[in-house]
Amino acid sequence: MSATVRYIRKRAFSPVVTGSLLYILTRGPESLRRPLVNILSSPANVERAKSVLKWLFALGLLGRLNSWLNSWAENGWQLYGDKKRWNWNKEIAVITGGSNGIGAGVVKGLAAKGIKCVVLDVEDLPKNMQNYANINFYKCDITSPSAVSEVASEIRSKIGNPTILVNNAGIGTSHTILLTEPEYLERLFSINVFAHYNTLQAFLPSMISANKGHVVTVASLSSFVPPVGLVHYASTKAAVMSLHEGLTSELRHLYNAPNVKTSIVHPTYARTRLLEGFEKEVKENKGVVIDPKLISDAIVRQILSGRGARVVVPQGMSLAKAIRGMPSWMQERLRDSLAPHTQSAKDMLLKR
Structure with missing residues (x-):
């Protein structure tokens, strides 16, 4: 979608814009009303414009109300955030898979705000991230509960208790269900799902004790619709979506820690190394591929807002x-529309 189209779409559903135009056309001063009437050129067009603006104004208000209610619900029914409790120069963020891709972007974004960042990864930091005073690196296999526990103890003793956890690490390549090897499947779930439990069990208790923290789960749009050839990957993202929702409920109802915020991010395909294994299939199906910086920037903004969100x-x-x-028939039609339709796309998957 072009920048122009996005701009028009955003303004078309802005109650401020549509309400102002509607007011000008109906009750505005002649000096403002006359230029608009001249542009519309006829009384019939003016009436049509009024009708369209009324609908857009109403839809815009409903959209704003829905967004407000979502934010209210996702933050433990709290009307206002606790942004004042956050002192970014004193906060500590743990980011898994922070040595490249989306994770590296999150690390750089948080570090630029003065947040102490701790990267857990099996891959060393790239050279352009090794000279930051507030970026720390620990080589850690996050699929190992004991390795995570050991590193967590070291982080607490040398740096302090983390207040932000970004579960970002993930892997994925395209396979059909029948061609997915058991060993790969086990590794996939270990990194994409079980590692979340390991980091939560290591870092969440101190957040609960302080009733302050933010856990960010990086999921995918495939949490909602499993693409053909990526069912295994989508299954892990649906799993962490359930984990996110359950975590939110437990923090609120079992641990009485409503100020430990939870956010989940559902990006489309990003131009990262993870995509390299099945980029041909994505392009063949005209999938939307975006710059990973868009995703990392969205994560950083959400953390800095002090609010939880989807x-x-x-x-x-x-x-x-x-x-x-949606009704089942609509869901099935959507899944049908996203399935590979060309023989070359099908062959790519069946030969993997």
């Missing part, structure tokens, strides 16, 4: 959140 990147695909509430 974030879709790009924002223009936010309707994906409603898919699971």
